[in-house]
Amino acid sequence: MQRFAGKVALVTAAAQGIGAGVARRIAAEGGSVVVTDLQQDKLDALVAELGDQRALAVRVDVTRRAEVDAAVAAAVERFGRLDVLVNNAGGCIVTSLPEETTVEEWRRQLDLTLIGAAQCVQAALPHLLESRGNVVTISSVNGLAAFGNLEYSAAKAGQVAMTKNFAARYGSSGVRFNVVAPGTIRTPNWDHQPDTLERFAAAYPLGRVGEPEDIAAATAFLASDDAAWITGITLPVEGGILLGPGMLDLTPSGPTGQHAAD
Template identity: 40%
Template sequence: MAAESGAQVVICDKNELGGQALEQELPGTVFLRCDVTQEEDVRALLSETVRCFGRLDCVVNNAGYHPPPQRPEETSAQDFRQLLELNLLGTYTLTKLALPHLRRSRGNVINISSLVGAIGQSQAVPYVATKGAVTAMTKALALDESQYGVRVNCISPGNIWTPLWEELAALTPNPMATVREGTLAQPLGRMGQPADVGAAAVFLASEANFCTGIELLVTGGAELGYGCKAHGSTPVEAPQIPS
C-alpha cells in the first residue's frame, strides 16, 4: 500500500528467498535481509536504508509470530523469551536505533500490535503478553518522542487472513470450522486482508498528523458486543428466576 501511494519502501525479512519474492511482487520496494532480533542486523538495515534514500520518515514494526495454541502448563520460559525477542524486543531495538533519523525528519513509528493484547485470547498467554506490551510501549514512546515531533502509534488487527492464520487453522481438528468461526467473529462477516492493515498504516504515516499514542483497531468490529465465553467445564451459576 505504501509503495502504491508513492513512498520509497524498504522491506526486511530474515528469509532471503521470501523477501526477494516480495520485492518482485511489489514494484518500487527494496529488500534488505535483516533479523530484527540481532542488533547488528538492525544497524545495517538502517544504515543501508539511509544510504540509499538519504532519510528515514517512517518505521513500521511488523515482524512477529503467533505460536500454535498452548495451555499455560504447556508453555516454557525459553519459548516465552524467544517470542519476547521477536515480538517485543525486535520492535524496541529497531525503533530505538531509528529515532535519531526520525527526529531529523520529524517522522513517525507504527507498531503492529494485536486486538488480543487488549481483550485476551485463549491458550495464547505468551503471545497476548508480548502484544499487550507493544501497545503499552507505543504510548510511552509517544510521550517521550513528542518533544522531537515524532509520532508513535500502533495498529491492532483482529482476524486477518494471512498464511500464518491458515497455518494455525490447519493444526486444528476441523480447519474449515475454525476458519468459519474466525470469519463469523466479525460483525462485518469477513476476515480482514493484509491490504486493510496496509491502508491503516498509510493513513497513520501520511494523514494522521494530529494522532500520537493511539491504538487503531483494524478488526471488523470483532471486539463489539457480548458473546458466549464460558466452556462446558466452567462452573456456571445461573441467576434464580422467581416462579
C-alpha cells in the first residue's frame, strides 16, 4: 500500500518505540516524515535508515512552543506541506503517591503530555486546514480506565477530551482528529524489566503485550484516507485488557522522557 504517497507527516517522540514505529510505517507507505524528539543521535539514525530524501530530524521539546513552531516550519520548508500530525510525546514523570503530588509535579506532567500535544496541534493546524489533513494522538488505556498513575492518567484522559473537541470544531473544515489508546507496549522503556512485561502479558486476553508495530498499524489507518469518515474517536489497541475484570495495575515505571510510557 502507498496510502501516504505525496503526503507529509510530523511524528513527535519518534526516536524509538511507538514513534519510530509510526514513522517507519508511514515512510513504508510512501510518505515523507519529520521526526522529532530530544534524542538527536537516535533521530539521526532513524533518518539514515529511512533515507534523507524522505525524512527530516528536528530536535524538539514539545513543552517549548517556539521549538514546536520551528519544527512545523521546517517540515513545510523542506517538503512543502503538512498532512498528518502524530502526537506521540508524553510520559509518566510523576512518581509520588497521589496524595503527595505537588502542584509543580502536576504541572510538569500536564505540560509534557497534554499541553505539549495541544501546542503541536496549534502549530500544525494552519497547514492541516490547507491540506485537509488530520491528527492522531497516541493516548493510553490509562486515559480510559483506572490502571494507576493518577496524574499521567488524567493527562491522557485530557488528550481524549481535547481530541473530541478539536474534531467537533474543525470537522466542517475537513480536518480529522482521532486517538489511539495503547495498552502495554514492548518499547525500550521496559528493557530493564523484562520480567514485568511477562507478568503483564499474562493479564491480556490475547496473551501478550503489544509491539510498536501494532500501534503503528492502527495509527496509519486513522491517518490515511481509509479512515476519511472517522473523526473524534478513540481506538483502543490493547489486546483485550479493557474487557476486565481482573485487570492488573499496569503502572508504567520505566525511565521518564518524551515518549509514550505505555
